[in-house]
Amino acid sequence: MEIKNVLFSEQELNQIVVRTAADIDSVLKRDKVNSLTVICVLRGAFVFTADLVRNIDLNDIRIEFVSASSYGGGTVSSGEVHMDFLNDIEIKGKNILVVEDIADTGRTLKKLTEAIKAKEPDNVWVAAMFDKPERRTVEFEPDFIGAKIPDEFIVGYGLDFDGRYRNLPYVAVLGFE
Ligand code: IMP
Ligand code: MG
Secondary structure (H helix, E strand, O other): OEEEEEEEOHHHHHHHHHHHHHHHHHHHHHOOOOOEEEEEEEOOOHHHHHHHHOOOOOOOEEEEEEEEEOOOOOOOOOOOOEEEOHHHOOOOOOEEEEEEEEEOOOHHHHHHHHHHHOOOOOEEEEEEEEEOHHHOOOOOOOOEEEEEOOOOOEEEOOEOEOOEOOOOOOEEEEEOO
16 A cells, blocks of 8 residues: 555645635625634544635634544445534534535535534535545535545545545545555
8 A cells, every 4th residue: 555646736735725715705705604613524624624714714713623434444434424522512503614524425424414403503514625426325515625536545634544644745546556
């Protein structure tokens, strides 16, 4: 197993962040939203969230974290979604932006947004850094997408394989050989 080709360089990732933040800004302005609670889905979204919140044109942002995972140690979704820390977050009457690393089968985001909606927020949007639309097994569409990618396993910029490579400043395809 090794790091193969770089899919997004640092500079390309920055462009994705800036573009996604601009998309979010225009919806927030349109809907006259002036305070936001960002929920970062640990652990893969931590780098994207850190960059994204510094590019959203709003001062009044709270940042919260949930832990959600549907992968064990491998590269194939286990189908079960584990969630943690959601009960610690004030959601009722708030404007919520969930930030996730990848929309893959869609199970994690579907389950998470359903759980959030049950707590009666004013609004809930989902921003996914990457989308693998071919992999979807449940009906779910993020409101904001950084980039669509083919069905390949990627690491870096927060994304891991078995806990490793989250530190890479670029996104690369992981090869198995
Ligand atoms: P879903 O519930 O199948 O949509 O799972 C999405 C989660 O799987 C993401 O939040 C990632 O943590 C993980 N994931 C999916 N594809 C990749 C990948 O290419 N690299 C690293 N993690 C991935
Ligand atoms: Mg994840």
